[in-house]
Amino acid sequence: MAEAPAYRQPRSSFRIWAMVGLSLLLANCTVVPKGKPGPVAPPPPVEKPDSGTLPSDQARHRVALLVPLTGSNAAVGQSIANAATMALIDTGNKSVRMTTYDTALGAAAxxxxxxxxxxRLFLGPLLSEDAVAIAAAARKAGVPVISYSNDAAVAGNGLFVMGFSPAQSIDRVVHYAKGKGIKRFAALVPSGVYGRNASTAIIRSVESADANLVAMKSYERNAKSLQRAVADLGRSQQGYEGVLIADNARLAISAVPLIRRMSNQQARVLGTELWAAEPSALTSPVLAGAWFASVSDARYRTLATAYRRQFGKAPFRLASLGYDSMLLVVKIARDWKMGERFPADRLRDEDGFVGVDGAFRFGPNGVAQRALEVDEANPAGVRNVSPAPSNFTEQ
Structure with missing residues (x-):
């Protein structure tokens, strides 16, 4: 485990800071030195789970960050941990002590x-199976869990899901496409949990948009299976005007030429939130004109710049979850009485919260609802075609 530093709280309130926006704060925070970058700061030290006890601290709330710090997902977990530490610094926190625990050694342990x-609060874990593994113990202890997973199936009964939901991005892009005149949809979905969740989301979104889903085919992630699925789409008796590829952008780059050659030369290509994590792929001419929905990157780019200056490398895109979850904790901690349980009811604020990824709030099912934008892939750079609402009253 590793301890995060604490810093003095600034006089201005967190609510005022959130309203004026992240970029102003980051431009003046201590982690962004002006001029040439200083020496690269090493990541926080990680102690083994059996390495002694934490320092006595009666003046701050204890919050656990549960992420992988070793193993195959270590870089992602460290990126989230670094960003959460940045949030503590940027807010001048003095009421929260964050301790990081390595879930790669066993989430339950x-x-x-x-x-x-x-x-009194768990931020993380990253993986849905880890969230399931810790849920019962956390619930018994009255400790809420804000997981970074995007699996809505694990949410509820004290476990909140903060990850980027494929269902919401699919719903946003489908409704946008319907508003542009597309009424008949087709879809390609991968096998596995993500594909199954995406399939359900596509069916519901097309239905709620009062449109028609004329074909949906699944595939394994290999060339022959993908080609077979695209060919099956072409055998649909009804033509389609839009085709949603529920996979990453690089897979879409392989699928689109097959669609044009074997199935439909004119259909608008649609993508999911996964595309936002691959900005270099979105300039491929193959994807030109394709639409996808995701959180806005405007504030994230400012965070990424500050992160690179502090740690000497770019963060993983999921680092924003660490930053925003800690902003959320610091805000709620203003009314969190010392020695009492974390006030989980505050997470259900209907007005929501503002962070690096824009406006979000937790719905009745415990899944984060997000204000999403629609972007268009283009060789000259991604172009925004439908901005994200700034709050939930605009939706």
Missing amino acids: AATRALADGN
Whole structure:
């Protein structure tokens, strides 16, 4: 585990800061030195779970950050941890102590240690199976969990899901396309959990948009299976005007030429939130004109610049979840009485919260609802075609 530093709270309130926007804060925060970047700061040290006890601290709320710090997802987990630490610094926090626990050593064991250390809130874990593994113990202890997973199926009963939901991005892009005159949809979905969730989302979104889903085919992630699925789309008796590829942008680059050659030369290509994580792929001429929905990158780019200056490398896109979850905690901590349980009811604020990824709030099912924009892929650079609402009253 590793301790995050605490800093003095600025006089201006967090609510005022959130309204004026992230870019102003980051331009003046201590982690962004002006002029040439200083020496690269090493990541926070990580202690083994059995390495002694935490320092006594009666003046700050204990919050556990549960992310992988070793193993195949270590770089993603460290990026989230670094960004969460930046949020503590940027807000001048003095009421929250964050301790990081390595879930790669076992999520249940990490949660057990975090509970023994007196933490009253869990941020993370990253993976849905890890969230399931820690849910029962956290629930028994009255400790809410704000997971970074995007699997809505694990949400509820004290477990909140903060990850980017494929269902919301699909619904946003389908309704946008319907508003542009597309009434008949087709879809390509990969096998696996993401594909199954996407399939359900596509069916519901097309239905709620009062449009028609004329064909949907699944595939394994290999060339022969993808080609077979595209060919099956072409055999649909009804023509389609839009085709949603529920996979990453690089897979879409392989699929679109097949669609044009074997199935439909004119259909508008649609994507999901996965595309936002691959900006270099979105300049491929193959995807020119394709639409996809995601959170806005405007504030994230400012965060990424500050992160690179502090740590000497670019963050993973999911780092914003670490930053925003800590902003959320610091805000709520203003009314969190010392020694009491984390006030989980505050997470259900209907007005929502503002962070790096724009406006978000937790719905009745515990899944983060987000204000999404629609972007168009283009060789000259991604172009915004439908801005994200700035709050939930605009939706």
